[in-house]
Each structure stands twice: as structure tokens, then as C-alpha cells.
Amino acid sequence: MITLTIDGVEVKGNEGETILEVARRNNISVPTLCYLESLTPSGSCRICVVEVTTEKRGKKKTWVDASCVCPIEEGMVVQTKSPKIMRERRVILELLLSRAPVSEKLLELAREYNADPRKYTAVDKGEANCILCGLCVRVCSELIHSYSITTAFRGVRKKVLTPFKIAQDVCIGCGACAYVCPTGVIKIIEEGEKVNVNNWAELDVKRCRECGKLFGPVIQLEKLQKDYSLNIDAELYDLCPDCRRKILENQITKTSGMWSTE
Ligand code: SF4
Numbered sequence: 377m378i379t380l381t382i383d384g385v386e387v388k389g390n391e392g393e394t395i396l397e398v399a400r401r402n403n404i405s406v407p408t409l410c411y412l413e414s415l416t417p418s419g420s421c422r423i424c425v426v427e428v429t430t431e432k433r434g435k436k437k438t439w440v441d442a443s444c445v446c447p448i449e450e451g452m453v454v455q456t457k458s459p460k461i462m463r464e465r466r467v468i469l470e471l472l473l474s475r476a477p478v479s480e481k482l483l484e485l486a487r488e489y490n491a492d493p494r495k496y497t498a499v500d501k502g503e504a505n506c507i508l509c510g511l512c513v514r515v516c517s518e519l520i521h522s523y524s525i526t527t528a529f530r531g532v533r534k535k536v537l538t539p540f541k542i543a544q545d546v547c548i549g550c551g552a553c554a555y556v557c558p559t560g561v562i563k564i565i566e567e568g569e570k571v572n573v574n575n576w577a578e579l580d581v582k583r584c585r586e587c588g589k590l591f592g593p594v595i596q597l598e599k600l601q602k603d604y605s606l607n608i609d610a611e612l613y614d615l616c617p618d619c620r621r622k623i624l625e626n627q628i629t630k631t632s633g634m635w636s637t638e
């Protein structure tokens with residue numbers, strides 16, 4: 377066990393844990409934009425910065441670090457809300473807002489940290505609305521294993537793209553990228569019998585065999601059927617969730633009826 381102090385409170389953590397993990401476990405709030413517990417941290421947005429002080433052989437060292445990637449050390453002293461940190465977060469937010477000026481989440485944080493949303497000229501006239509946090513790319517590769525999107529180019533030209541601008545064969549339309557995106561820029565739009573995933577892929581949608589309702593991308597249902605042995609009758613994949621539930625409920629009622637004593 378490692379003992380450290382966060383905001384004046386003595387806390388404990390395990391070897392290899394980050395400051396953010398220990399802080400959250402102890403109900404100490406630190407803002408994050410590019411961090412998600414189930415993904416490898418990237419330390420890209422810097423909004424989670426904290427002030428860290430360590431003392432080794434009588435020498436004190438203080439620096440500012442991203443808490444989501446900074447491992448804890450014995451005797452470390454961490455400040456998550458010092459005046460310096462509040463200033464740093466304000467500047468980081470003003471810079472991030474130049475990339476995503478209409479992001480509600482960023483504007484909310486800007487109000488909290490007294491940041492000026494118009495301090496810097498908007499990159500791409502604000503159209504990209506992306507802070508390049510990489511969450512969409514990481515969720516697609518690390519959790520969904522689709523590898524449909526990636527980042528391309530460098531500096532102000534850097535963007536999230538599909539390899540060769542085509543994701544048709546690998547994107548399953550799960551929507552995880554849109555779900556995790558902190559700026560809400562990724563749009564998944566149903567267009568008749570197709571679903572358009574942020575103009576990265578256009579996928580066919582399956583119709584329910586029972587009620588005829590459109591309910592899910594064909595490629596996603598095929599992947600579920602192929603990759604996960606869910607022990608589900610293959611025919612159930614042709615049904616929308618409502619019809620599937622009804623059929624399963626009927627089956628259960630029939631089976632339990634067999635054992636009924638009435
Ligand atoms: S699209 Fe959203 S999730 Fe992806 S890098 Fe940009 S801000 Fe992050």
C-alpha cells in the first residue's frame with residue numbers, strides 16, 4: 377500500500393494506480409475529458425492536471441501533471457484545486473474551446489473555471505468541434521475491436537478519419553464512438569433502411585421478421601452471432617428486441633406451465 381495526501385487528506389492506493397483513480401475512490405473530484413475507466417488512458421486533454429510535490433533525499437520537487445496518467449508514489453502531496461491548477465485548467469479550456477467552441481460540456485466547464493470561450497480564434501472556424509481526445513478511436517479499437525477510425529495528419533490539420541476514408545467493411549454501427557465523444561460531434565443518423573455513422577460508413581438496417589420494424593445494423597447482428605456464443609437460437613437474431621422479448625416470455629410461460637401444480 378502507498379500512502380499519499382490529496383487536498384490535505386491522507387489516502388491510500390496500490391502500486392501502479394494513478395492519482396485520478398485514488399482521488400475518485402476517495403470522492404475527490406477532478407474533471408476529465410479524454411479518460412474512461414475501461415480504456416487505456418492517453419493523457420491528451422490535460423484538463424485533469426494537478427499539482428504534485430515529492431521529496432527525495434531532502435529535495436522537494438513540485439510539478440504539474442495529468443492525474444489520469446501520473447502514478448502515485450509514497451509520501452506524494454497532491455493538490456487538485458490550488459490557484460495554479462485553477463489557472464492552468466482555465467487556459468487549457470480556452471485552448472480546447474478553440475477546437476470545439478460549441479461543445480456544451482466544454483462551455484459548462486468554461487463557466488465553472490471562468491474561462492473565456494472566445495479567447496482564441498476557432499480552428500477550422502469551429503466546424504470540426506473535436507478536441508482530438510481520441511476516446512472514439514480507443515473505444516472502437518480497444519473495446520469493439522473494429523478499428524474503423526483513426527487519427528490522421530499532424531498539428532492543426534490532425535483529424536479523426538476512417539482509414540482511406542472507408543469504414544464500410546469494419547464499422548458495425550454500434551454507436552460507441554458517439555456515446556463516448558465529449559463534444560457530441562459524432563452523429564449517427566437513421567436514413568430509411570440505412571444508418572449513417574458520421575459519414576464514415578453507411579450500413580444496411582435489418583427489418584424484424586415479426587413486426588417489420590427496422591431495428592439494428594445487419595453487420596452488427598452478424599458480428600454478434602459470429603463472435604459471441606450467446607447460446608441464442610439463430611432465428612432470434614431476426615427479431616427486434618420487443619418481439620424477441622415477447623417470444624422468449626411465451627417460451628418461459630409454456631415451460632413453467634409444464635411444472636405448474638394448478
Ligand atoms: S470525435 Fe469526439 S471522441 Fe473523437 S477525438 Fe474528437 S472529441 Fe474526441
Ligand code: FES
Nearest residue numbers: 419421422424444
Ligand atoms: S483526462 Fe487526463 S489528460 Fe484528459
